[in-house]
Amino acid sequence: MSDLLLDVDGLDISVEDRLLVRAVGLQLRAGESVGLVGESGSGKSLTARALVSLLPPGLSARGSIRFNGESIDPNARSSGHRGRSIALLMQDPFTMLNPMMTAGDHIAETLRSAGRTEGSIDTEVARRLAEVGITDRAVAHRYPFELSGGMSQRVALAAALANDPALLVADEPSTALDATTQHEVLELLRSIQRQRGMGLVLITHDLRLAFSVCDRVLVMYAGSIAETASSSAMRDAPLHPYTAGLLESMPSVEHYQSDLGGMPGSVPATSTVLDRCAFADRCAHRQDSCTDGAPPLVEVTAGRWSSCIRSHELGRTLAAVEPDDERPEPAAAADAILTVTDLRKTYRAKGGDHVALGGVSFSLAAGEAVGIVGESGSGKTTIARCILGLTTPSAGRIDLGGIDVTDRSALGGAQRRDATQRLQCVFQDPYSTLNPMHTVGYTLREALAHRARRVDDRDAAVASLLQRVGLASELASRRPAALSGGQRQRVAIARALAMDPAVLLCDEPVAALDVSVQAQVLALLRTLHRGQGTSLLFITHDLGVVRQVTDRIVVLYRGEIVEQGPTDVVLDAPQHEYTQRLVASMPRIGAGEPQG
Numbered sequence: 012m013s014d015l016l017l018d019v020d021g022l023d024i025s026v027e028d029r030l031l032v033r034a035v036g037l038q039l040r041a042g043e044s045v046g047l048v049g050e051s052g053s054g055k056s057l058t059a060r061a062l063v064s065l066l067p068p069g070l071s072a073r074g075s076i077r078f079n080g081e082s083i084d085p086n087a088r089s090s091g092h093r094g095r096s097i098a099l100l101m102q103d104p105f106t107m108l109n110p111m112m113t114a115g116d117h118i119a120e121t122l123r124s125a126g127r128t129e130g131s132i133d134t135e136v137a138r139r140l141a142e143v144g145i146t147d148r149a150v151a152h153r154y155p156f157e158l159s160g161g162m163s164q165r166v167a168l169a170a171a172l173a174n175d176p177a178l179l180v181a182d183e184p185s186t187a188l189d190a191t192t193q194h195e196v197l198e199l200l201r202s203i204q205r206q207r208g209m210g211l212v213l214i215t216h217d218l219r220l221a222f223s224v225c226d227r228v229l230v231m232y233a234g235s236i237a238e239t240a241s242s243s244a245m246r247d248a249p250l251h252p253y254t255a256g257l258l259e260s261m262p263s264v265e266h267y268q269s270d271l272g273g274m275p276g277s278v279p280a281t282s283t284v285l286d287r288c289a290f291a292d293r294c295a296h297r298q299d300s301c302t303d304g305a306p307p308l309v310e311v312t313a314g315r316w317s318s319c320i321r322s323h324e325l326g327r328t329l330a331a332v333e334p335d336d337e338r339p340e341p342a343a344a345a346d347a348i349l350t351v352t353d354l355r356k357t358y359r360a361k362g363g364d365h366v367a368l369g370g371v372s373f374s375l376a377a378g379e380a381v382g383i384v385g386e387s388g389s390g391k392t393t394i395a396r397c398i399l400g401l402t403t404p405s406a407g408r409i410d411l412g413g414i415d416v417t418d419r420s421a422l423g424g425a426q427r428r429d430a431t432q433r434l435q436c437v438f439q440d441p442y443s444t445l446n447p448m449h450t451v452g453y454t455l456r457e458a459l460a461h462r463a464r465r466v467d468d469r470d471a472a473v474a475s476l477l478q479r480v481g482l483a484s485e486l487a488s489r490r491p492a493a494l495s496g497g498q499r500q501r502v503a504i505a506r507a508l509a510m511d512p513a514v515l516l517c518d519e520p521v522a523a524l525d526v527s528v529q530a531q532v533l534a535l536l537r538t539l540h541r542g543q544g545t546s547l548l549f550i551t552h553d554l555g556v557v558r559q560v561t562d563r564i565v566v567l568y569r570g571e572i573v574e575q576g577p578t579d580v581v582l583d584a585p586q587h588e589y590t591q592r593l594v595a596s597m598p599r600i601g602a603g604e605p606q607g
């Protein structure tokens with residue numbers, strides 16, 4: 012094809028003698044957008060880094076990469092095409108931006124590398140910032156720590172595009188952002204791509220995002236391509252069981268799901284499945300012939316490729332079916348276990364006071380699950396910190412089961428221990444909350460030691476806790492580094508449950524997990540709530556997640572509650588303009604063709 016911009020053929024990536032990515036092929040035309048989708052360990056980010064010759068030290072690549080007809084060496088770390096003809100936009104803008112340089116300096120540095128003269132740079136910096144929606148010229152003189160996450164990502168995008176690349180490789184560019192900011196950044200990215208006629212390779216673990224942004228989608232699993240199709244074709248009728256599993260694992264924004272899906276197991280190492288179907292151990296459609304050899308990627312129908320040997324046979328049986336599930340009746344009304352009244356928090360700063368919370372009131376009943384949703388800066392984290400005693404409110408009251416915990420420093424020792432046992436927290440990143448030097452068993456036994464009621468046999472109690480969160484007792488001897496992300500989060504939940512709390516505060520507990528693991532953890536939390544009566548205070552920006560777990564939601568905007576009520580009622584018929592915008596910003600499986 013004369014307009015073929017990127018042509019990747021037979022790309023292998025290995026470390027020493029171990030294969031990590033195997034025989035990847037990818038073609039991209041000028042102005043086209045392609046999504047590369049898969050769980051952690053699938054090889055998508057390594058593939059992206061090979062395109063810009065930025066493989067981690069110790070890794071090497073073989074195969075053919077041609078850009079505009081010219082060969083690219085993925086192993087040449089000083090490659091001249093990076094940043095000029097091909098640009099990279101990474102997940103966390105703060106890893107791309109030098110904290111010692113202003114926003115304008117980042118763009119100016121890129122412009123100078125392309126030979127721009129000093130006299131025109133200031134004007135060009137302003138133009139580049141305006142292209143990504145930043146019209147306030149003062150932003151050019153601010154440092155990254157003075158910018159929000161969304162603003163930082165816009166600056167990183169402006170710097171990446173300053174040399175007018177023909178291809179942009181965007182590696183999870185919106186994962187660290189809240190829903191509305193994510194929507195704005197993706198809309199901006201898609202708009203710029205279309206205006207410039209630029210090629211786009213979008214790396215993501217979220218099929219919804221890929222469907223909403225990309226013309227075509229490539230699904231990777233264990234280092235290989237499992238399926239390739241147009242976004243609309245794949246959304247309507249996936250041809251590989253792994254693609255179908257990803258679709259089924261995503262919590263729906265539109266409706267409650269009685270079965271949250273979630274694929275068992277995890278992605279195997281590429282080198283361990285070279286002689287068989289890599290997905291066979293997790294596949295409900297497995298046959299004996301699936302392990303007789305590695306299935307090739309073949310064209311099933313025009314423009315549709317799959318590496319499943321049963322693709323012709325399974326056909327539309329893999330298509331995601333919209334279930335007509337009814338939410339269980341809520342538990343009978345109970346007394347409030349947590350009451351927040353007129354909570355206010357003002358931070359003093361040199362540039363003036365910042366009001367984080369402007370009078371927030373809500374309650375959580377025993378056995379109820381309440382979600383707190385809102386974008387970054389809405390006050391969600393401040394509420395959590397006040398309830399947990401990590402921050403003292405400026406005004407208001409927090410009552411936890413009859414104990415005034417507004418100011419933890421004012422409590423006596425017995426009251427403080429009582430409050431700690433009644434309220435436990437599950438944070439976003441389980442790895443950072445688990446001591447890497449301690450085994451799982453040690454961590455859980457330590458938590459059991461702080462219970463009010465004595466535990467006679469802690470080893471038996473540890474085994475019971477692990478079973479309660481769906482983990483084998485053998486994991487007690489392992490350290491966090493030997494566990495998967497989902498296993499670590501289950502251990503974190505087990506540690507919280509060791510205290511036998513009345514309330515479990517969950518602060519973005521699945522945001523850092525792959526969709527299949529996310530579904531498993533959400534199912535566990537729902538079981539704890541509905542099956543065991545644990546009260547949940549669930550903080551998240553993901554409306555699909557909050558739809559599946561909570562009975563009632565509280566919507567925050569700029570430190571104030573703008574709407575609250577039963578979860579389905581608020582999400583199906585939002586009344587406040589901000590809630591409507593929040594609901595509209597969430598990507599959906601059935602969102603139709605890429606827009607823009």
